[in-house]
Amino acid sequence: MVNITRSSDLALVGANGGGWVADLGTTAPATPLTQPLAPWQPLGAISDDGLVYGFDEASQEFTPWGLTSPFRRAITKSIRTFKCTLWETARVSVASVMYRLPADALTPTGGVTTYAETASPQPDRRAWYFVVMDGTSTKGFYVPQGEVTDRADVTFKQSDMSGYQLTITAYPDAAGNTVYHQDSVPVTPAYTGS
Numbered sequence: 464m465v466n467i468t469r470s471s472d473l474a475l476v477g478a479n480g481g482g483w484v485a486d487l488g489t490t491a492p493a494t495p496l497t498q499p500l501a502p503w504q505p506l507g508a509i510s511d512d513g514l515v516y517g518f519d520e521a522s523q524e525f526t527p528w529g530l531t532s533p534f535r536r537a538i539t540k541s542i543r544t545f546k547c548t549l550w551e552t553a554r555v556s557v558a559s560v561m562y563r564l565p566a567d568a569l570t571p572t573g574g575v576t577t578y579a580e581t582a583s584p585q586p587d588r589r590a591w592y593f594v595v596m597d598g599t600s601t602k603g604f605y606v607p608q609g610e611v612t613d614r615a616d617v618t619f620k621q622s623d624m625s626g627y628q629l630t631i632t633a634y635p636d637a638a639g640n641t642v643y644h645q646d647s648v649p650v651t652p653a654y655t656g657s
Contacts, residue, residue: 472649475602477513480595482506482547484556487608489590495603495645499592504566507551510626514593516604517544517630543633543641544612545593545604548626552617560611561627563587586610591631603645608634 483503492499499505521540524533549557559566563584569576591606615628633641 468654470649470652472600473651475595475600475648476597477595478597480509480514480593482509482514482545482549482594483592484560485590485592487588487590491590491592491605491607491643491645492603495594495601495647503592504556505554506547506549506557506560507554508549510548510550510624512548514595515544515546517546518542519544543606545591545606545609545631545633546629547593548615548628550624550626552625552627557627560587560589560629561614563611588634591633599647600649601647603647605643605645606631606633606641607636607643608641610634 483499485503519542522536522538525535526533555566555569588610591609593604595602609631611629612632613630
């Protein structure tokens with residue numbers, strides 16, 4: 464009889480997590496268990512939809528003459544995104560990424576913060592760091608060059624929490640990498656055939 468190998472310790476539920484943003488060139492925290500400190504700024508409460516790590520890939524198949532199935536495939540597009548809804552819309556770091564403004568442009572004067580949205584937005588690349596936690600398992604995602612590339616409509620309604628639903632697209636750094644992973648998870652036990 465075949466024994467099926469399973470370990471619930473190796474399965475991850477996104478039970479909790481957080482996000483941070485910083486200027487380009489900011490290095491990642493040492494481990495996903497290290498609290499991000501300044502210049503990292505927290506993104507605050509994220510909706511219970513959590514964090515979505517997206518993959519958008521395309522490829523080209525090459526089928527030689529005389530065959531009906533391809534013998535080679537080339538990746539023609541490989542994009543990584545992160546999507547989340549930020550609920551703390553009054554937090555300076557959150558408003559900063561939503562409106563593509565430096566944080567110091569959101570300093571209140573006389574208790575009132577004023578700013579304008581431009582009709583000609585410029586690129587706004589930043590460093591991003593996300594952590595997903597489940598008990599003692601933690602996954603960290605460091606994006607050295609990311610930009611908010613999609614913003615959903617914002618609803619102001621008595622029965623709903625207002626939030627900024629953002630999609631962050633990861634761009635390649637000088638080494639050609641888009642996302643760096645840091646996993647603090649249980650070691651996979653050696654397979655014994657049972």
